[in-house]
Amino acid sequence: MATVVPGVALSSGDDLITIPVIGMGTSSSPPAGHEATKAAIIEAIRAGYRHFDTASMYRTEQPLGEAIAEALRLGLIKSREELYICSKLWCSSAEKELIVPEIKMSLRNLQLDYLDMYLIHWPLKLSEEVHQMPVKKEHIFPLDIKSVWEGMEECKNLGLTKAIGVSNFSSKHLEELLSTANIPPAVNQVEMNPLWQQKKLREFCKAKGIHVIAYSPLGASNTKWGDNRVLECDVLQDIAKAKGKTTAQISLRWLYEQGVSSVPKSFNKERMRQNLDIFNWSLTEEESNKISQLPQRKGITFASVFGPHDWLLELDAEDI
Ligand SMILES: NC(=O)c1ccc[n+]([C@@H]2O[C@H](COP(=O)([O-])OP(=O)(O)OC[C@H]3O[C@@H](n4cnc5c(N)ncnc54)[C@H](OP(=O)(O)O)[C@@H]3O)[C@@H](O)[C@H]2O)c1
Numbered sequence: 001m002a003t004v005v006p007g008v009a010l011s012s013g014d015d016l017i018t019i020p021v022i023g024m025g026t027s028s029s030p031p032a033g034h035e036a037t038k039a040a041i042i043e044a045i046r047a048g049y050r051h052f053d054t055a056s057m058y059r060t061e062q063p064l065g066e067a068i069a070e071a072l073r074l075g076l077i078k079s080r081e082e083l084y085i086c087s088k089l090w091c092s093s094a095e096k097e098l099i100v101p102e103i104k105m106s107l108r109n110l111q112l113d114y115l116d117m118y119l120i121h122w123p124l125k126l127s128e129e130v131h132q133m134p135v136k137k138e139h140i141f142p143l144d145i146k147s148v149w150e151g152m153e154e155c156k157n158l159g160l161t162k163a164i165g166v167s168n169f170s171s172k173h174l175e176e177l178l179s180t181a182n183i184p185p186a187v188n189q190v191e192m193n194p195l196w197q198q199k200k201l202r203e204f205c206k207a208k209g210i211h212v213i214a215y216s217p218l219g220a221s222n223t224k225w226g227d228n229r230v231l232e233c234d235v236l237q238d239i240a241k242a243k244g245k246t247t248a249q250i251s252l253r254w255l256y257e258q259g260v261s262s263v264p265k266s267f268n269k270e271r272m273r274q275n276l277d278i279f280n281w282s283l284t285e286e287e288s289n290k291i292s293q294l295p296q297r298k299g300i301t302f303a304s305v306f307g308p309h310d311w312l313l314e315l316d317a318e319d320i
Pocket of ligand 1: 024025026027028053054121167168189190214215216217218219220221222223226231246248249263264265266267268271272274275
């Protein structure tokens with residue numbers, strides 16, 4: 001039986017969109033490969049996933065597009081409108097005149113006419129010669145937020161995406177964006193889980209009407225950018241044991257109860273279903289209090305992704 005995932009309604013300009021509160025992440029480490037990614041996405045659609053998170057950087061747009069076409073052929077979904085598809089603008093194309101061609105490339109990869117959400121992947125600009133991480137400091141620049149956002153707004157105005165948003169933006173980046181935006185960002189996708197709760201950034205986003213989407217909601221276990229400290233956290237494990245749930249489910253339920261959406265990645269048939277099975281039970285107040293007191297540590301930083309350059313270390317040190 002497929003799970004029906006609840007949705008949250010958001011506005012972007014004049015459009016209203018609904019985001020299923022749990023989506024499937026499609027970035028895997030090490031990369032799962034085209035056919036395995038496609039097969040996992042078809043399995044996810046069978047299980048009830050209707051929200052998929054991709055990016056040009058992940059190289060999963062093509063298998064996602066093929067999986068959607070196959071799901072339509074198999075009758076797993078009746079139309080593309082049943083899905084919420086998010087992709088992201090990579091930093092080497094973060095220049096106003098490159099953005100429309102870039103989203104059109106993503107749409108070709110996905111075999112789609114429009115995206116539901118297009119995000120600025122990081123508030124950084126990379127020179128085009130960059131093909132791998134970390135990046136030499138001469139190839140990395142601060143983002144020209146005003147002009148890049150104008151390019152994002154053009155994508156929406158042309159009907160290439162229903163909504164636009166950002167990822168990895170601090171409240172400072174958001175303030176700058178909001179000071180010139182005609183269309184405010186609908187979402188900010190950031191790292192969030194019980195061990196990196198983003199309390200201040202969430203309060204800021206709430207006050208500005210920006211929906212938060214949690215990436216690495218399970219701490220990105222067994223990936224090159226994450227570790228097992230969420231899934232191996234004693235407090236979460238104890239709560240899981242007492243409730244007959246898994247630690248992953250406790251983390252995802254906690255995120256849901258904080259009012260954020262999340263995009264866990266699992267390409268495993270049982271675990272992807274387990275990650276959707278969080279809607280017909282809840283955490284007690286005592287359990288939530290215990291989780292809110294967990295010591296905090298950011299997992300993914302500008303420096304860990306792009307290189308330990310001085311101004312990136314300063315960005316990481318800024319208070320949200
Ligand atoms: N905007 C950004 O900059 C950004 C950055 C990072 C990630 N993301 C997005 O967020 C998505 C998810 O984040 P993530 O991949 O970093 O980390 P994650 O979803 O927190 O963790 C993924 C890892 O957890 C394992 N897993 C999944 N469900 C599990 C369960 N129930 N029990 C035990 N292990 C489980 C997965 O393995 P199996 O597949 O074997 O189950 C995989 O190794 C990505 O795929 C991507 O779409 C965005």
